[in-house]
Amino acid sequence: MLTTVGERGSMPIKAVFLDLHGTLCFLIDPLSEEEVSDFLVNRGVEIYPQSWAAAHHYVAMVDYPKYGYRDWSSFIKQILYRLDAKVDDEIALQLAKLFEERNTYHLYSGAAEAIRDAKKLGLKTAVITTIARFHFRKALESVSDGIDLVVDGHVARCEKTNPQMLRVAIDKLGVQADEAVMIGDMYRVDVKIPKKLGLRTILLDRRNDVLHKPREADGKASTLVQALEIIKSWID
Numbered sequence: 001m002l003t004t005v006g007e008r009g010s011m012p013i014k015a016v017f018l019d020l021h022g023t024l025c026f027l028i029d030p031l032s033e034e035e036v037s038d039f040l041v042n043r044g045v046e047i048y049p050q051s052w053a054a055a056h057h058y059v060a061m062v063d064y065p066k067y068g069y070r071d072w073s074s075f076i077k078q079i080l081y082r083l084d085a086k087v088d089d090e091i092a093l094q095l096a097k098l099f100e101e102r103n104t105y106h107l108y109s110g111a112a113e114a115i116r117d118a119k120k121l122g123l124k125t126a127v128i129t130t131i132a133r134f135h136f137r138k139a140l141e142s143v144s145d146g147i148d149l150v151v152d153g154h155v156a157r158c159e160k161t162n163p164q165m166l167r168v169a170i171d172k173l174g175v176q177a178d179e180a181v182m183i184g185d186m187y188r189v190d191v192k193i194p195k196k197l198g199l200r201t202i203l204l205d206r207r208n209d210v211l212h213k214p215r216e217a218d219g220k221a222s223t224l225v226q227a228l229e230i231i232k233s234w235i236d
Helices: 033-041 049-067 072-082 089-102 111-120 138-146 164-173 187-197 224-235
Strands: 002-004 015-019 025-027 105-107 124-128 149-151 180-184 200-204 219-221
Touching: 015 164, 015 187, 015 224, 033 049, 033 089, 049 072, 072 089, 105 138, 111 124, 111 138, 111 224, 124 164, 149 164, 164 180, 164 187, 180 187, 180 224, 187 200, 200 224, 219 224
Parallel strands: 015 124, 015 180, 124 149, 180 200, 200 219
Antiparallel strands: 002 219, 025 105
């Protein structure tokens, strides 16, 4: 399904910003909080699912933007630190390896084609996400030539609901807000926040859960390739 608006913006489109999780990439079988808890409890470390989930979220959203961990080992050690957990290095390393194996991102079908289409249109491209870059670095290797900029939480020094992340991307790419289009699957962070800053927005609705295009979105598509077709219609 492809839905768009008939009215163009006043400025030419020069850049496309792409959300990562749920837009460019996905996880096949990520570790659950229950699995992590079982792993630790079985080794004598009493950490339970809700506590792990809360600490993981805090490290991902608050600590990573501040400190910029480079690998799973340092990331996991920070979560354990937040939980005040006394865990020996071997157990922490084993858990980090589990995350590296299971929480590996993969490109969606059509993602590479969409990035190629963006470059054919002469657009600058940026990936916008709070997620630590080491989580998804391998997934983007095959399309790295088509990505001009990656702004994660540490690059922006904030998480994605903070408009500063988009401002950083706009500044680094040397474009104006109304010359950029944000594509993403989360209405609040990929449509409402970018729209307030003046970007054009396309809601990516892969399962067609949203019957009507949200008021703040300039377009709605079910695939990234369709989203690029919308952008092309605005340029032509």
